[in-house]
Amino acid sequence: MINVLIVEDDPMVAEMNRFYLEKVDGFRFGAWAPSPEEALKLLDREPFGLVLLDLYMKQENGLELLAEMRQREWPVDVIVISAASDKGSIQRALQNGVVDYLIKPFEFGRFRDALVAYRERHLLLRDRSSLDQAELDALTRRTAETPSAAQLPKGFTRQTLRAIWQAIEASTGESFSSEEISASTGISRVSVGKYLSGLAEMNVLEMDQTYGTIGRPVQRYRVVAGGRSLIAAYL
Known part of the structure; x- marks a missing residue:
């Protein structure tokens, strides 16, 4: 099971994301952080495989949290779930290695597809010591492309x-x-x-x-x- 941290300052949205998450096999809701500061504390004391990250939060921009996570070199992947649709936010998120980016509002099908694709990538990398070109292509090609x-x-x-x-x-x-x-x-x-x-x-x-x-x-x-x-x- 992939342990998931939801970083979202709106408790109703966080609960909806948890509801969606628990409908997809292979994932376990680990914790909810209502702020980047709380997220850093949780990430520092508990291993998470995946973070569902909002960018627009009252106390701090999620992009700053993402940059801090990368600076600390924590082995955790990130899927952004945010209303931020501007080029700058998307570009910065991608440059910091997010595995997917969902723009609010989104349909459950898109959320499910993101998690299923991530789960397959996670299992493949976990179970294989090396990949051939076809397997690597399957990991790196984006659905939209x-x-x-x-x-x-x-x-x-x-x-x-x-x-x-x-x-x-x-x-x-x-x-x-x-x-x-x-x-x-x-x-x-x-x-x-x-x-x-x-x-x-x-x-x-x-x-x-x-x-x-x-x-x-x-x-x-x-x-x-x-x-x-x-x-x-x-x-």
Whole structure:
């Protein structure tokens, strides 16, 4: 579980961010800091993996807190959640290494996508001693920079893709087949097979071909490292 510190001076907004956070698997609400000063105290005595940081606060600008965190070289990542949409604030935040920047007001889907992408990055870096170019590209490409983010592959519909992806996420095994996803979604096996094959071409899934008892090949799929970050652009 990734331990999260919410830095936000408005208690109602902080509670909403906590509510959203607890709807995403893999994260744990650790603490709330209503001011940069309190955030520094908490960061100094407790290990956090991620900070959700507001920039506009009454006592101090969140950018100053961000700069102080970087100066102290704390191993913590930051996602900005702020109404600050001016070029200067965004540029300074990016220069100080924030992993994402959400402008208020935002939809839960955008918040979820940011956390899912971060979670995948966190797990990949935790579990691997080195990365190949494809894995590194999956980590560094931003959803907004992906040209296909607004354009699905030919023959795909967003509604069907979401249904299939939800079934993939709900599958209990390490791998799955088109027959299994078809059974859980009610979508024809042929259509599911087309989507799974397309996701494999997009480097979201990888496919293994095995042979059953009567010699018929069975294609089974699994989500690749970084695959969830890539699919978020299409959902």
